[in-house]
Amino acid sequence: MSASAEASTELLCIRHLTLRYGFGPTAVTAANDVSLSVKAGRITALVGESGSGKSAIALAAMGLLGSSGHVEQGEIRLNGIELQSLPPHKRKAFRGRDIAMVFQDPANALNPVLPIGRQLIETIRRHRPVGRTEARRIAVAQLKRAGLPNAESLLSKHAFQLSGGMCQRIMIALALVSGAKLLIADEPTTALDVSVQSQILRELRRVSREEDVGILLITHDLGVVAELAEDMYVMQAGRIVEYGDVYSVFDHPRHAYTRELLNSRL
């Protein structure tokens, strides 16, 4: 790792994390002794096939594992604060304010019955002490920064009136509107066309560069990793099997599974 990378702030730090779903003999281990870190202004990829446990880690970091999933061991630090020991209402305060997430299917992630503007304004006002008019102004500014045309008129639109790419760009804007510096993007382009995919990738690159956001990019697509990421972790069956900066992993994959993934591309 380069010296400059070490110098940048570590936003998310996961140490020896073991996650399990269910209890007793039927419990399933989703993550096994996983350690990873995400730094400000950098894009870190977490790569693996479906079922390898990548999304479980994202949900654990968000504190959204659900009732049957639980952290058995290890720690999750966000801006240096250990999250596991916090009571739920304190954890909730982090969500959206410090850590945000975008999902695979943007049209389903947005509320279908509320206009875009209301969802943005609601999120802003939840995290910042501003009035409706000011929140609206912030919302428009955020959409404009994301390069969305006609930001004003977008506010009154519903998710179903917009294309998938448009929805995903709004999701990214919505995720970052409250000032979160850590973004978890879980397969953000899998549901989208390739041409739209490149728009979303560019937008993710922009927020990492210009707004110094640290991104944990969860994907099974090594093309997306090659385009976007600086560092990558390769995950197989709940374990991290390889870690490094993308150049060295692509040039000299050490683990057989990584080589297999690289070879399975067309």
Place this chain on the structure above:
Amino acid sequence: MKLLEAVELTKIYDGQKGGLFAKRNPRQSLPAVNSVSFELRQNETLGLVGESGCGKSTLARMLLRLEQPSAGRVRYRGTDITDWSFGRMREVRSRMQLVFQNSLSSFNPAFTVERIIAEPLRNAGIRNAAERRARILHTLESVGLGASHLGRLPAELSGGQQQRVGIARALVRKPEILILDEPFSSLDFGLRRQAMDLLDELKKSLGLSYLFITHDLSIVGRFCDRAIVMRHGGIVEELPYADSLEQATHAYTRMLLDSIPARHPRERKIDSRLSNPSF
């Protein structure tokens, strides 16, 4: 040999602003497919490439006559089938089958694998259960599954197995043509490659022809013999050899090619285009 032919196929959906009973305004009508002509030849894989909304699925549905064309003709082995009745189409439909993007959602979740693949045979009037079972088993084996899968429910199968069952269901009537509608996009890369190899193998052993619908040009080079690029309901470019994609000339095709992610971080395309605000 022309197996399936589209002659100036057009589909216009009437613009219906203002509710069900509003007067239809022809000026609001938008052609989803606009005078498209092409042919599918024997034993070839023809790629039909375009972004979502470009009309490629509507076109495929018209070829199967699941959608009635507003204008133009569909010919199967030289015979015009555009106006054939539902009953007459049944015979032709057994020759053309569809494989869906998301197999799971195309299955009845309460049916076992055996029942799923038996449905097309029942529809064909094969009443003898033993005969049905023999054909189902034979087809399952040809896609790399076996008798142990017969009693499973779709939800008990992995994504790759679900896609294989989807292919088996399409194959059980012994078709000549498979219309593959984004068959790989719900699969991981490893599985995608396996599915592609399987389809290539079936094409050779069964003498099939494929119409392959996709938005991803990176697959076309590997999987297709020829390709057609569609945009806004029309054909913008025909690529006579899919393996020489790099020679494509139309700006839209170039844009699609440029959207394919790099194979290596050194070949990154995103950074260089970051300055371009008009995406």
